[in-house]
Amino acid sequence: MTAQPPGRTPALLLITDLVVICRHLQLLTDAERRGLAVLTVVGPETPADQLARHRADPAHPLSRAAEVVHVPDCALDTLVGAVHGLLRTYDVRALLNCGEVFAEPAGTLAEALGLPGPGAHAARVSRNKVLQRLAAPALAPRWTQVGPEARGAALDGDDDTLARLVGDVPLPAVLKPAGRMSSSGVRAVESLAELRTELAQYPQDETLLLEERARGAEYSVEALVCSGETVWAGITAKDTNECATRYFTETGHTSPAPALGAADEARLLDANARLLDAIGFGTGMSHAEFRLGPDGAVLMEVAVRPPGDAITKLWHLATGRPLEPALLDLALGERPLVAPQRRRARQVYLDHPHGELADVVCDDAPVSWITRDGAWPEFVPTTSDAPPRLCAVIVTRDTGDTLGDLTDSGGRAVSIVVDAPGDEDIHAVAERFAKTVRVRTHPNRSTP
Numbered sequence: 001m002t003a004q005p006p007g008r009t010p011a012l013l014l015i016t017d018l019v020v021i022c023r024h025l026q027l028l029t030d031a032e033r034r035g036l037a038v039l040t041v042v043g044p045e046t047p048a049d050q051l052a053r054h055r056a057d058p059a060h061p062l063s064r065a066a067e068v069v070h071v072p073d074c075a076l077d078t079l080v081g082a083v084h085g086l087l088r089t090y091d092v093r094a095l096l097n098c099g100e101v102f103a104e105p106a107g108t109l110a111e112a113l114g115l116p117g118p119g120a121h122a123a124r125v126s127r128n129k130v131l132q133r134l135a136a137p138a139l140a141p142r143w144t145q146v147g148p149e150a151r152g153a154a155l156d157g158d159d160d161t162l163a164r165l166v167g168d169v170p171l172p173a174v175l176k177p178a179g180r181m182s183s184s185g186v187r188a189v190e191s192l193a194e195l196r197t198e199l200a201q202y203p204q205d206e207t208l209l210l211e212e213r214a215r216g217a218e219y220s221v222e223a224l225v226c227s228g229e230t231v232w233a234g235i236t237a238k239d240t241n242e243c244a245t246r247y248f249t250e251t252g253h254t255s256p257a258p259a260l261g262a263a264d265e266a267r268l269l270d271a272n273a274r275l276l277d278a279i280g281f282g283t284g285m286s287h288a289e290f291r292l293g294p295d296g297a298v299l300m301e302v303a304v305r306p307p308g309d310a311i312t313k314l315w316h317l318a319t320g321r322p323l324e325p326a327l328l329d330l331a332l333g334e335r336p337l338v339a340p341q342r343r344r345a346r347q348v349y350l351d352h353p354h355g356e357l358a359d360v361v362c363d364d365a366p367v368s369w370i371t372r373d374g375a376w377p378e379f380v381p382t383t384s385d386a387p388p389r390l391c392a393v394i395v396t397r398d399t400g401d402t403l404g405d406l407t408d409s410g411g412r413a414v415s416i417v418v419d420a421p422g423d424e425d426i427h428a429v430a431e432r433f434a435k436t437v438r439v440r441t442h443p444n445r446s447t448p
Contacts, residue, residue, distance in 0.1 A: 314417070384421060
């Protein structure tokens with residue numbers, strides 16, 4: 001990295017969007033404790049009015065950020081242009097990206113500045129599922145790329161043309177966009193006829209993947225990695241709505257994964273280590289999703305940033321130590337402290353009636369409206385043998401929003417977070433506390 005002139009304020013460059021910063025506000029406090037000014041870049045998904053409101057609120061950590069830059073898109077050139085002046089004014093000692101939309105440009109920028117990060121190559125691969133399949137073929141399901149030209153030819157042709165496109169990928173299969181996130185556009189397809197119908201639903205210029213439907217339970221592996229060495233890794237069990245629908249929306253997470261034998265745990269951790277090595281992951285936190293079947297772990301996708309939903313909070317409750325200090329350690333090139341698990345925590349998204357969201361009521365805990373508050377609730381760990389608890393009720397939509405089917409993660413509305421001793425049935429705990437929450441809706445205004 002080019003040497004900085006003396007006398008400039010040391011700083012952390014924090015790149016993400018408001019919805020993600022709300023989950024990791026402790027990063028701002030931790031940076032302040034270390035004498036770092038916080039320079040924040042947020043993207044087009046951040047509403048300008050909400051950002052201004054939180055900046056003007058002295059009780060909100062964003063009000064203490066030294067600089068906040070709101071950019072219109074997530075392109076590398078836009079990011080470089082936005083921070084160029086900041087790099088002249090501040091001694092930027094760490095760059096930390098927490099969300100998906102900036103993963104590639106942030107990884108490239110960190111490498112250009114000589115700062116610790118996942119690396120430009122790993123960041124690029126993480127944003128393209130085709131590249132992930134090419135980088136780690138031994139972990140991939142059978143798959144084929146469906147580019148715009150091939151898709152057009154298949155739609156215009158007969159069933160034989162469509163069958164040639166499918167190749168050796170067995171049906172039923174999964175159709176998914178190569179570059180989206182949050183399960184957006186992911187569909188199960190059972191037949192050639194269904195595939196033809198679904199192919200016509202995507203934008204004409206979008207590249208898709210058609211891949212074998214991997215069977216087995218789904219897990220994610222979260223890892224803290226310092227200069228290519230995994231310092232800590234944990235396994236989270238995942239729930240989706242795939243059994244009742246043709247979608248793959250995540251509806252629950254449990255950290256650490258319950259009822260996972262030593263052999264299966266070793267398979268997942270080994271697969272994750274091979275994956276990170278294959279993509280050349282450098283420093284930071286990774287989040288990779290696998291299916292674990294009879295033949296071992298099969299890669300679904302990998303991200304080179306902290307996990308979404310409440311997974312970082314689940315590990316906080318499970319280990320008693322928040323992950324934000326470790327994220328900052330890694331961004332500074334320091335080896336983080338880690339803690340062993342002592343409890344188990346679970347987030348589960350609740351079923352909701354269709355209609356316009358009116359209210360969420362809970363008998364046993366405050367309800368946190370993330371969009372309004374601009375912050376997630378505080379999570380306070382307890383002792384390993386403390387009774388099961390309802391730790392939070394989280395609403396990620398706002399009143400007046402239309403609630404409907406869960407076709408992707410954006411359709412979810414209300415979740416709870418619980419924790420319990422490791423030997424408790426955490427699913428039963430979550431079911432019990434879920435009954436204390438009521439989601440109220442009004443009929444859609446457009447409904448006659």
